[in-house]
Amino acid sequence: MGDSSVTPRLGSLKALLGIVAGAGASYGIYKLISRHSIKKNKKSVTSESAGDRISSQPSDSVMQPGSLLARVSGMQVICPQRSDASSEITHQSPSNMEPKHLKMLLLCLQSSNNxxxxxxxxxxxxxxxxxxxxxxxxxxxxxxxIIAGFLCDPEPDVRVQTLNALNNLCMNIQNQEQLTVYVPQVLELIEMSQMNSDLQLSALRLLTNLSVTDKHQHLLKQSVTLLLSLLVVGSEALQVQALKVLVNLSSNPDMMDDIVQAQAPASVLLLFDAKTAQPVLLRLLTFAGNLKAWRPSSQVADELRRRRDCLFRVLLDESSQLHSKLVQLLSHPDGEVKAQ
Structure with a gap:
């Protein structure tokens, strides 16, 4: 499973969440950005070496007679011809793609330096x-x-398009079985990428589709802390996307034990406010409603109360300020918010 590889990264967020809980979202943003800068430096060597490998491929010479592309086409193919072929295919209607077109695109993708x-x-x-x-x-x-291999591409735009392609491929049950192995890598991209970037949004969309059914949700049980931290430092678009994943996970009773034990910033409570954007507030209330439906035993509740920063203490414990926040939202001008 990907749990063991994700846990060390999420464990490093504990310092961030403690600071966000005590000092607010602004300092949390600083910590995320600082951590991103450190990781970016660490990754630079890998990115440069990947770039070297790509650039070492022939770009303007005749391809070798024994190459895969040459065997498929039955003749020697030079790169300008290959580029023209891929360009012609990319202008076709997606619904009219034939197997030979898709195979040619995959071949061109693997050999492209551009x-x-x-x-x-x-x-x-x-x-x-x-x-x-x-x-x-x-x-x-x-x-x-082949497509997932470009999650490691040094260019952010390529990684975004890779995630978007995988997101559409994920709308297929058989494809999901292959895509689950990339969950740790997708979580790492969210953690490492610039805040509120297209890269983070595309990665969260992929996780949303992977978590629609119960089958693969267990792969995300260690990601709850990361998702909660994005709520307090992210833009509205990022908050909505993170909440979509949290709502999916909290709809599964088997996931609840892991969710309520996750470390959570106390500032999550500040989002239960009339000033919060309606799309965010509605999903946040849905998430809270799923949590409220969970009924722990008195023994489990007592054990969770001893964990100061866990989600149970922040939102579900008798000492939580959530109840008073909900009472205030009964006077919200939006009828959907009041109903939720």
Whole structure:
């Protein structure tokens, strides 16, 4: 499972959450950005070496007679011809893709040295993956590991398009089985990326689709602390996306023990306010409603009360300020908010 690889990274967020709880979201942003800078420096060597490997591939010479592309096409293919072929395919309607088109795009993706070209190919593959037949064809062509390999691409735009393509491929039960192995890597991208970036949003969208059913939710049980921290430091768009994942997880009773034990910033309570954006507030109330439906034994409740920073203490304990916050929201001008 990916739990053991995710736990060390999430454990490093404990300092962040303690500071956010005591000093507010502004200092939490500083900690996230600081941590991102450190990790970015650590990753620079890996990114440079990956770039070296890519640039070492031939770009303007005739491909070797024994190469895969040469065998598939039945003739020697030079890169300009390959680029023209991929360009022609990317202009076709995604619904009209044939197996040969998808296979050619996957081949071009693997051999491309150009960031713009990789983005266009990934965009085309992602658009084509909106159709069930293409989702199956890409999987049967071993396209999922090929596409997922670009989660490590040094260019953020390429990683975003990779996540978007995987997100569409995820709308297929058989594809999800292959995609689960990349959950730790996707969580790492969320943790390392710049706050409120397209990269974080795309990664959260993928996790949202993976967590729609109960089958793979256990892979995210160690991510609750990360998701809660994004709520108090993220933009409205990021808050909504993080809450979609939290609502999915909290809808599963088997996940509740892990959720209520997760470390949580006390400042989550501040979001239960009339000033909070309605899309965020509605999902936050849905999440809280799922938590309230959980009924722990007195022994479990007593044990959780001894954990000062856990979500149970912040939102569910008798000492929590959530009840008074909810009473105030009964006078909210939005009817949906009051009903929720």
């Amino acid at each position: 960031t713009s070209e990789r983005c266009k190919i990934l965009l085309t593959l992602g658009n084509s993956a909106a159709f069930t037949s293409n989702q199956n064809l890409i999987r049967e062509s071993d396209g999922i590991p």
